[in-house]
Amino acid sequence: MYKNLNKKSNFNKGFTLIEMMVSLAIFTVVALVSVGAFLKVLDANKKSVNLKTTINNLNFALESISREMRVGKDYYYEFSSNSLPSNVAYTFNSLPNDSGLSPENNHWLIAFRTAKTSRVHGNSIGAICNLIYAYRYDKTNKKIQKAQQDRDCDHSLTKDDFRDLTATEIKITNSRVRVDARSNRQPYAFFFIEGESGAKESEKVNYTIKNSVSQRIT
Numbered sequence: 001m002y003k004n005l006n007k008k009s010n011f012n013k014g015f016t017l018i019e020m021m022v023s024l025a026i027f028t029v030v031a032l033v034s035v036g037a038f039l040k041v042l043d044a045n046k047k048s049v050n051l052k053t054t055i056n057n058l059n060f061a062l063e064s065i066s067r068e069m070r071v072g073k074d075y076y077y078e079f080s081s082n083s084l085p086s087n088v089a090y091t092f093n094s095l096p097n098d099s100g101l102s103p104e105n106n107h108w109l110i111a112f113r114t115a116k117t118s119r120v121h122g123n124s125i126g127a128i129c130n131l132i133y134a135y136r137y138d139k140t141n142k143k144i145q146k147a148q149q150d151r152d153c154d155h156s157l158t159k160d161d162f163r164d165l166t167a168t169e170i171k172i173t174n175s176r177v178r179v180d181a182r183s184n185r186q187p188y189a190f191f192f193i194e195g196e197s198g199a200k201e202s203e204k205v206n207y208t209i210k211n212s213v214s215q216r217i218t
Contacts, residue, residue: 043203046203047198047205050204051205051207053167053170053197054207058166058170061165062211064146065191066211068112070214070216071115072115072130072133073113074113075112075189076111077099077111077177079103079108079177080107087156087158088147090153090154090157092111092132095181097180097182099179101177102176104176108136108175109134109135110135112132113131117131118152132149132153134146134147134148134162137175141164143164143172144164144166144172145162145163145164146163146165147162169197170195172193172194172195177189177192186215189213190210190212190213191209193207193209194207
């Protein structure tokens with residue numbers, strides 16, 4: 001009889017308060033480490049997606065500029081630290097010099113005559129002219145913008161003709177340009193772009209892109 005009671009008391013034995021507290025502490029530590037690692041993986045994935053989106057968008061913008069400038073002519077260039085260069089007169093002349101790399105924290109504008117042609121407005125049998133495309137960096141809104149003539153070669157491009165070429169979530173914090181259009185060498189342009197992408201601080205990625213464009217000589 002005594003032995004049976006002793007066995008029954010052993011079956012009713014549970015965890016002590018100290019054992020439960022230690023177990024709970026270990027579980028909490030493991031859970032926190034696991035959640036922290038999971039959040040880091042999510043942040044890394046979001047950064048990777050942001051970087052890929054940024055590079056794809058900027059590559060598209062630079063490829064658009066490069067493709068058109070290679071077959072263009074009469075490179076025109078200007079920059080400003082205060083006001084944004086806006087108007088591009090259809091009668092502009094190319095700048096036959098080496099501009100050097102533009103200063104930091106400046107707006108810049110590049111315009112050129114493309115390979116696309118049209119007749120002078122109002123003259124159906126008149127002279128043929130090359131349509132003008134223009135690109136500029138808006139340091140205030142941190143965007144690269146584009147304007148172009150569609151049909152009329154004697155239409156000056158104004159600030160209202162420019163549209164954002166880069167996506168909303170992409171911020172270009174610094175962009176510099178160099179244009180060399182000297183007559184004794186092949187004209188070319190050099191672009192330097194750096195900035196950040198991502199809405200949240202933990203998701204932000206920084207980038208730096210350089211690209212050069214040489215005019216194709218035919």
